[in-house]
Amino acid sequence: MDPRVSFITLVVRDLDRSRDFYVRGLGWAPELDVPNEVVMIRVGDxxxxxxxxxxxxxxxxxxxxxxxxAPPFTVAHNVSSPEDVDRVLAEAAAAGAAAPTGAIARDWGGYTGYFADPDGFRWEVAYNPGLIGQSVL
Structure with missing residues (x-):
């Protein structure tokens, strides 16, 4: 089996509320939207x-x-600078996200913070200056 992730599926309590958060609030465009069932958004190639x-x-x-x-996993959104971390966290808050933690400098050299979507799924917003962090930008 090739090491690959093709879909990340979040099972949500209220699809309309989640659609409002991700599509209207964050401005992400759905590729598939089936009322009362599923919304699919391309987030990478x-x-x-x-x-x-x-x-x-x-x-x-x-x-x-x-x-x-919190659910026992996170989804990460890496950005290219600490200022971008603060900007994205502010955008998420404006869209209605809860902010379990503010951004802070981490011991490993990065700068990260978290927000929660309407179902409590935690999104890490991270500036990671290391090779692996830069490879995903």
Missing amino acids: KLVLSLWQEDAAVGELGPIARGDG
């Missing part, structure tokens, strides 16, 4: 973010479990 209405997902995935706290 070969990567799609899929927002899947929970009721529709249950039929394929089975019961969805949710608990207290």
